[in-house]
Amino acid sequence: MTLNIQTVPEIENIPESKRVPILRACEGKEDLANLAAGNPDMEMPDFITERLKEHIKTGLMPYTHYYGLPKLRTALSQNLEDEWRIKANPETELLITIGVSEALYLIMRTILHPGDEILLPSPHYGSYYQNCIACGAKPVLVPLDEQNNFDPDFDLTEKAITPKTKALLFCNPNNPLGTVWSKEILEKLAEFALRHDLIILMDEIYREFTFYDEPFSIGSIPEMRDRTFTLGGFSKSYMMMGLRTGFVTGPAAVMEAVKKLHYCITFCCPISGQIGALAALECPTEEMARIKADFKNRIEVLYQAVISISGVTCAQPKGAFYIFPNFSAFGKSAMDLAIDMIEKANVIALPGTEFGELGESHLRLSVCARPDRIKLGISRLQEYATKYLKN
Ligand code: PLP
DSSP states (O other), rough: OOOOOOOOHHHTTTOTHHHHHHHHTTOOOOOOOOOOSOOOOOOOOOHHHHHHHHHHHHTOOOOOOOOHHHHHHHHHHHHIIIIOOOOOOOTTSEEEESSHHHHHHHHHHHOOOOOOOEEESSOOOOOHHHHHHHHTTTEEEEEEGGGGGOOOOHHHHHHOTTTTTTEEESSSTTTTTTOOOOHHHHHHHHHHHHHHTTTTEEEEEGGGGSSOOOOOGGGGSGGGGGEEEEEEESTTOOOOGGGGGGGEEEOOHHHHHHHHHHHHTSOOOOHHHHHHHHHHHHSHHHHHHHHHHHHHHHHHHHHHHHHSSTTTTTOOOOOEEEOBOOOOGOOOOOOHHHHHHHHHHOOOOOEEGGGGGGGGBEEEOOOOOOOOHHHHHHHHHHHHHHHHOOO
């Protein structure tokens, strides 16, 4: 007799990523120019590589303290205080996780009760929605307007609030939009959160890639300390994606519960990632400044090329690795357009709908490929537009 295993509805209901049909369309194709990746095709700074080599030579790969190497938590707490202006007690308010991905799930699973609503200013990073569903909560999309550079509309956000609204989750600088909410906007968001008694989850994984302003963390506002969870990581800022190391800081009482879940799921973050993270915190700043300047330049080149295509509009990028151009003038769905571009032009882009239904008619383009491949992708995109995009 075959055993019929019933999976739980929360997990069954997680929507499939729109990346799946894109990967399928790429199968068997060669020489694709990848303007879709969020995974920079770039080496880690030598400083970190050397530290890791030294560690590997010791042959020691133990479990670490469950909540992260004490010396990493201490160094990170100092860095958060110096750079982010966030106070995070390394014993009680800071947890080292397997990337922001783990941190997101831990926090959402810990604070969201079934039926709770969570505001997602949208288009939003795809896994935010999936995590809400996995936690039995209801994601409520609050539209961000491209005409307004994807800054929040607080009247609209207020209308989305119900007695069940628990939290607001956002990523700043933003994936997929490439925009950055300013200090003034974040201060207004703080007032809004205090007025409506909301928890804020702020994913700052792209913080180092804030191109025009000083980065600002909502968690640095003293009144927000007991209602903000700040998530950060080393994947993007130090090209350490595969080392899977991130962190979350928030109020001690909730972090206590978060740590229990972390212990159940992962025990601890792998030591290799934590050694890399410790090196990253000591990495010479010139190296990081060079990487940041390089990305700023790549994004500007891509942005200029894309807005020069007649009929395409795009919010001006200010951070992260992405732009989110609007192709609605051409009457194709985002998915059809992305697949057509793979088939006819050998260029991969992500359909905007990977970032929620409000991303319809947009593509997310990135600058994570090698510079020669980005250049090739841009020229193929321009050629495709000339041949096939008529409005
Ligand atoms: N948050 C955002 C907005 C991302 O873009 C990504 C990765 O692309 C992640 C989180 C995942 O980060 P990590 O590698 O730290 O798990």
